[in-house]
Amino acid sequence: MTLDNPQILAINGGSSSIKFALFEVDDSLRRVLEGSIERIGLPETTLRVKDWSLAGSFSRLIMKGGYTAAVDTLMDWIEERIGPDTLTAVGHRIVHGGPKYCKPQLITAETIEELRRLSPFDPEHMPEEILLIEAIHRRFPNLPQAACFDTAFHHDLPRVAKLLPIPRRFEAQGVRRYGFHGLSYEFLMRELVRVSGPKAARSRIILAHLGNGASMAAVRNGKSIDTSMAFTPAAGLVMSSRSGDLDPGLVSFMVQNEQMTASQFNHMVNHESGLLGVSETSSDLRDLLAQETDDIRSAEAVALFCYQAKKWIGSFAAVLGGLDTLVFTGGVGENAPIIRARICEGLDFLGIKLSQERNKESERIISASTSRVTVRVIRTDEELMIAHSVCDALELGSGQSPAQT
Numbered sequence: 001m002t003l004d005n006p007q008i009l010a011i012n013g014g015s016s017s018i019k020f021a022l023f024e025v026d027d028s029l030r031r032v033l034e035g036s037i038e039r040i041g042l043p044e045t046t047l048r049v050k051d052w053s054l055a056g057s058f059s060r061l062i063m064k065g066g067y068t069a070a071v072d073t074l075m076d077w078i079e080e081r082i083g084p085d086t087l088t089a090v091g092h093r094i095v096h097g098g099p100k101y102c103k104p105q106l107i108t109a110e111t112i113e114e115l116r117r118l119s120p121f122d123p124e125h126m127p128e129e130i131l132l133i134e135a136i137h138r139r140f141p142n143l144p145q146a147a148c149f150d151t152a153f154h155h156d157l158p159r160v161a162k163l164l165p166i167p168r169r170f171e172a173q174g175v176r177r178y179g180f181h182g183l184s185y186e187f188l189m190r191e192l193v194r195v196s197g198p199k200a201a202r203s204r205i206i207l208a209h210l211g212n213g214a215s216m217a218a219v220r221n222g223k224s225i226d227t228s229m230a231f232t233p234a235a236g237l238v239m240s241s242r243s244g245d246l247d248p249g250l251v252s253f254m255v256q257n258e259q260m261t262a263s264q265f266n267h268m269v270n271h272e273s274g275l276l277g278v279s280e281t282s283s284d285l286r287d288l289l290a291q292e293t294d295d296i297r298s299a300e301a302v303a304l305f306c307y308q309a310k311k312w313i314g315s316f317a318a319v320l321g322g323l324d325t326l327v328f329t330g331g332v333g334e335n336a337p338i339i340r341a342r343i344c345e346g347l348d349f350l351g352i353k354l355s356q357e358r359n360k361e362s363e364r365i366i367s368a369s370t371s372r373v374t375v376r377v378i379r380t381d382e383e384l385m386i387a388h389s390v391c392d393a394l395e396l397g398s399g400q401s402p403a404q405t
Contacts, residue, residue, distance in 0.1 A: 005024050005025050005026050006024070006025040006088035006089075006394075006396055007022060007023070007024055007025070007032075007082070007086055007087050007088050008022070008023045008024075008025060008029070008087075008088060008089055008090075008091060008387045008390050008391070009021075009022050009023075009078070009082065009087055009089075009090045009091070010022075010023065010090075010091045010093075010383040010384070010386035010387045010390070011074075011090060011091065011092050011093070011132060011386070012093045012382055012383055012386065013092065013093065013125075013128055013129055013132045014125065014128070015040075015124055015125060015128055016038075016039065016040050016041060016042075017036060017037060017038050017039070017040060018036065018037045018040070018070060018071075018074060018132070019034075019035075019036045019382075019383060020034065020035055020036070020074070020383070021033070021034035021035075021383035021384070021387070022034070022082065023384070023387040025088070025387075025391060025396050029384060029387050029388065029391070031052060031384070032051075032052060033049060033050060033051040033052055034049075034050050034383065035047065035048050035049035035050060035077075036048055037062065037070045037073065037074060040065075040066070040067055040070045041065055041066055041067065042065070043065075044061060045061070045062040045065060045069075045070060046059060046060065046061055046062065047059070047060045047061075047062055047073055047074075047077065048060075049077070049081075067128055067131065068131070071131060071132055071135045072135070075135055075136065075139045078136075078139075078140075079139070084139075084140040084142075084143050087140075087143055088144070088394070088396075089143065089144040089145065089146060089390050089393075089394055090136055090143060090144070090145045090146070090390075091104070091145070091146045091147075091148050091386040091387060091389060091390035091393075092107075092129060092132060092133060092145065092146070092147055092148060092386070093129075093148055093150060093183055093382060093386055094115065094126075094129055094147045094148065094149050094150065095122050095124075095125040095126065095129065095149075095150045095151075095180060095233065096118055096121045096122035096125070096126060096149070096150070096151055096178065096180075097118075097147075097149030097150070097151040097152055097155075097178075098114075098117075098118045098121055098151070098174055098178075099174045099176075100114065101114075101147070101149045101151070101152065102149075102152050102155035102156075103149075103152060103392070103393075104146050104147065104148045104149070104152075104389040104390065104392055104393040105146065105147045105149075105393065106144060106145070106146050106393055106394075107133055107144075107145040107146060107147050111147060112130065112133065112134070115129070115130055115133075115147070116130065121174065121231070121232070122232060122233075123266070124232075124233070124234075124270055125233075133145055133147075144394070146389065146390045146393040146394070148183060148385070148386045148389040148390070149182065150180045150181060150182045150183055151178045151179060151180060151182055152182050152186075153179070153181075153182030153183070153185045153186050153217075153224055154177075154178060154179030154180075154182055154217070154224045154227050156223065156224075157177065157179065157224060157225065157226065157227070158225055158226075161177060161225060161226045161227075162176045162177050163176065163177070164176055164177060164230065164231065175231060176231065177227070177229075177230045177231065178229070178230070178231060179215070179217065179224065179227035179228075179229050179230070180213075180215060180227075180229045180233045181209040181213070181215050181217070181229070182224075183382045183385040183386060183389070184209050184329060184330070184380040184382050184385070185207050185209070185217050185219070185224065186385055187380055187381055187382065187384065187385040188207050188327055188329060188378055188380060189201055189205075189207075189219065189222060191378050192205070192325070192327070192376075192378075195364070196325075196374075200324070200325060200374075201222055202220075202221050202222055203220075203324035203325060204218075204219075204220055204317075204320040204321065204322055204323050204324045204325070205218075205219040205220070205320075205323075205324065205325045205326075205327065206218055206219070206313055206316050206317070206320070206323060206325070206326050206327070207219060207327045207329070208309065208313070208326065208327065208328050208329065208330075208333055208343075209329050209330040209333065209380065210237075210309070210328065210329070210330045210331075210332040210333035210336075210339070211240075211330035211331040211332055211333070212239065212240040212241075212283070212331065213233055213239055213240070213242065214236070214237040214238070214239045214240075214244075214305075214309075214330070214332070215227060215228045215229045215233075215236050215237060216228045216236070216237065216309075216312045216313070216316060217316075218316035218319050218320050220320055225319065225320070226316060226319050228312055234269050234270055236312070237305075237308050237309060237312060238274050238275065238278075238304055238305050238308050239274045239275070240274050240275050240276065240283035240284065240285075241270065241271050241272065241273060241274045241275070241276045241277070241283045242269060242270050242273060242274045243268075243269040243270075243273035243274055243277070244274065244308065246269065251265060254268075275288060275301045275302075275305060278297065278300055278301040278304060279291075279295075279297045279298045279300075279301035280297050281295065281297065281298060282298075285302065285305065285332055285336060285339060286336075288301050288302050289302060289336075289338065289339075302339075302342075305339070306339060306342040306343050309343045310343050310344075310345075310346070310347065313326065313343070313347065313350070313352075314347070314350070317350050322351075323350055323351065323352070323373050324373060324374065325373065325374045325375075325376065326344075326352060326373055326374070326375045326376070327375075327376045327377075327378055328340055328366075328375070328376070328377050328378075329377070329378050329379065329380040330380060333377070334362065334377055334378075334379050334380075335362065337359045337360050337362060337366075340354070340359055340366065340375075340377075341354060341356075341359055344375065350373060351371060351372030351373040352367070352371060352372075352373045352375060353367060353368045353370060353371035353372075353373075354366055354367060354368060354371070354375060355367060355368040355369070355371075362377050363377070364376060364377060364378070
């Protein structure tokens with residue numbers, strides 16, 4: 001690793017995992033290493049690092065549990081492996097930017113206070129994200145940090161798509177549709193320009209980010225015009241352990257019949273619902289597919305996931321006035337041909353027709369030659385998008401395509 005060029009550490013912190021990657025800035029962004037801390041708070045919490053030089057790759061168990069211990073381990077590794085003096089900046093994926101933030105921000109004391117104020121908007125992610133930022137600042141007080149917001153891609157949604165049908169006074173408090181997975185979607189749009197040219201990226205596009213969290217976005221002329229997640233990431237499609245859209249009358253029912261508190265209801269819809277809740281066995285589609293022939297609960301969970309995804313494609317095609325490109329991404333979207341096939345089955349009327357062979361091999365284009373809609377599989381890279389956002393915030397000038405790493 002040369003020290004002449006800026007070094008950007010991108011951190012993608014979640015409630016049970018922390019992903020990170022180190023990039024060197026030259027004419028483009030070059031990935032130097034990447035890693036993760038998985039299963040935070042559970043036995044066998046593990047730090048894994050893949051060094052592209054291969055010399056520094058390793059896997060290490062973290063004996064102490066909890067998020068604070070995981071963050072301390074990450075800080076120790078940064079000090080030992082990278083050294084704060086060689087880092088130019090750290091970029092963080094911040095899930096919720098609220099109504100204020102629409103582009104990357106250098107983090108100041110005022111930024112932290114604003115993020116604290118936004119915590120009720122996103123109680124599932126914001127506390128851990130703030131903890132990470134503050135831990136780095138305590139250990140490395142002179143190291144610049146930047147916040148990269150997952151809501152920014154959807155900031156300029158058409159007003160009709162932003163509005164939630166509740167009393168208007170709540171809009172003044174910031175209650176509206178925000179949408180998420182924005183870093184992933186921004187990467188996909190840059191990649192579409194790279195592989196298909198600007199004209200394709202300006203067409204009618206549905207982006208389907210299908211993973212533990214799942215959402216879709218309708219994009220026209222390169223801009224998000226609607227998206228499935230709303231005020232929080234719990235809305236929209238059924239997900240691994242999140243419910244997706246629900247009848248709001250369930251809140252009153254659960255309060256009266258189960259004596260649920262608001263906190264308990266929030267925990268249920270975020271951690272006990274979705275594929276896990278329906279199957280009663282697993283939140284992982286791989287497990288459910290393996291069990292579906294012998295377990296009706298698993299089969300119904302898989303069917304519900306595919307059915308809802310199909311409905312969202314149909315509704316967004318209506319919003320777009322037709323469809324030119326459908327993109328699958330995320331852990332499920334990139335790696336589960338059978339799920340992609342089931343989602344697209346019966347969508348011939350929209351012009352979607354998959355090639356069995358191309359889909360089975362997860363090729364870049366999986367649509368049949370006779371399909372009016374181009375169906376693509378693109379591997380997303382949120383960490384790379386974070387690094388690009390940091391370059392923008394610091395005006396480092398790495399304007400190359402995300403694929404040039």
